[in-house]
Amino acid sequence: MTTLTPGPDSGALHEGDFTDRKLKLAVWKFASCDGCQLSLLDCEDELLALTSRVDIAYFLEATRSVQPGPYDVSLVEGSITTHEDRKRIQAVRRQSRFVITLGACATAGGIQALRNGRDLPEFASMVYAHPEYLDSLDTSTPIASHIHVDFELRGCPVDKHQLLEVLSALLMGRKPAISHHSVCVECKLRGNACVLVSAGEPCLGPITHAGCGALCPSYDRPCYGCFGPAEAANPAALSRRLLGVAPPQDPTIDVPRDALVKAARLHRLLQTFNTLAPEFREEAEHHG
Ligand code: SF4
Ligand code: SF4
Ligand code: SF4
Structure with missing residues (x-):
C-alpha cells in the first residue's frame, strides 16, 4: 500500500488540520510481541517533541490514562487471532479517521500465521496444560483482511524513523515519504x-x-x-x-x-x- 488513501468513513487529512488543535492518537495491540509499540516508546526525545502536536489519547503500553474516541489516527500492532479481536478491530475502525498498521504481524499475519493450515488443537495441546480454555481462531490474519487500512508500515519491528515520518506526514496532511525499494x-x-x-x-x-x-x-x-x-x-x-x-x-x-x-x-x-x-x-x- 503506497498511498495514504482515506477509508470509506475516514475523511482525508489536510494541511492545517492540526494548526489549532492536537492530533488525537490511539495505539492498539492485537496478537503481537509488543516490539512495534516499543519502537514508538523508543522514540523518546522525538515523542516529547510530538506531545506538543499529538494528544496520545489511548496507549495502554505507555499510560493507564485513557480518553474515549473518536481518534484522528489509530496505530495498530498485531494480527487477528481470536473471535474477540475480530470484533474489536471493527470498533477500532469505526472510531478512527485513519488506521495505520505497524509491523509484520499487522500487515502480513506475523510468525503466528505459521499455524494457518495446520492442526491448531495439536499445537495447543503441546504448549498448554488446559487448551480447552483457549478461544482462538484457526488462523492469524493481517488487519487489512478485516477492515480498510489507510497505510501499512513494515518491519519486525517497524523502523522508528519511518514511524516518525508517517506521524509527521499526518500532522502536515501530506503523503508519507517511505521508500519502497529493496x-x-x-x-x-x-x-x-x-x-x-x-x-x-x-x-x-x-x-x-x-x-x-x-x-x-x-x-x-x-x-x-x-x-x-x-x-x-x-x-x-x-x-x-x-x-x-x-x-x-x-x-x-x-x-x-x-x-x-x-x-x-x-x-x-x-x-x-x-x-x-x-x-x-x-x-x-x-x-x-
Ligand atoms: S536486513 Fe533488515 S529487513 Fe533484513 S532481516 Fe535484517 S533487519 Fe530485517
Ligand atoms: S511485527 Fe515483530 S516486533 Fe512487531 S509486534 Fe509483531 S513480532 Fe513484535
Ligand atoms: S547487496 Fe547483497 S548483502 Fe546486501 S542486501 Fe543485497 S543481496 Fe544482501
Whole structure:
C-alpha cells in the first residue's frame, strides 16, 4: 500500500488540520510481541517533541490514562487471532479517521500465521496444560483482511524513523515519504560487501522492503526478510539464484550453478515473519 488513501468513513487529512488543535492518537495491540509499540516508546526525545502536536489519547503500553474516541489516527500492532479481536478491530475502525498498521504481524499475519493450515488443537495441546480454555481462531490474519487500512508500515519491528515520518506526514496532511525499494539499495548505499556474492549466504535483501538500513548485511549476516516484500520484488529470480538454477528463458546463460540452499530451506526462509505476504507465500509454495 503506497498511498495514504482515506477509508470509506475516514475523511482525508489536510494541511492545517492540526494548526489549532492536537492530533488525537490511539495505539492498539492485537496478537503481537509488543516490539512495534516499543519502537514508538523508543522514540523518546522525538515523542516529547510530538506531545506538543499529538494528544496520545489511548496507549495502554505507555499510560493507564485513557480518553474515549473518536481518534484522528489509530496505530495498530498485531494480527487477528481470536473471535474477540475480530470484533474489536471493527470498533477500532469505526472510531478512527485513519488506521495505520505497524509491523509484520499487522500487515502480513506475523510468525503466528505459521499455524494457518495446520492442526491448531495439536499445537495447543503441546504448549498448554488446559487448551480447552483457549478461544482462538484457526488462523492469524493481517488487519487489512478485516477492515480498510489507510497505510501499512513494515518491519519486525517497524523502523522508528519511518514511524516518525508517517506521524509527521499526518500532522502536515501530506503523503508519507517511505521508500519502497529493496534492502539491497540501502546495503549498497552503506558500502557493504555483498554477503550473497562474497560469502554465498542466502540473503533475501533483493526482494525485501527497505527501512532497516540494511542492518543484518552490515554485520555480515544475510537478510531474512523481516520487512516483507519490496515493491516489484522478483522472488522467482532470487530463488533461482539461491537454488543454483539457470533462468528458464536462457539455460545457456552463465549463472553460478552452486546451490546456496535446498528447496526446503528456501521455503522456510520465505515463511517466517511475513507468512501471508502474497509475494513471499506464493514463491514459498513452489518450494514447500
Ligand atoms: S511485527 Fe515483530 S516486533 Fe512487531 S509486534 Fe509483531 S513480532 Fe513484535
Ligand atoms: S548483502 Fe544482501 S542486501 Fe546486501 S547487496 Fe547483497 S543481496 Fe543485497
Ligand atoms: S536486513 Fe533484513 S532481516 Fe535484517 S533487519 Fe533488515 S529487513 Fe530485517
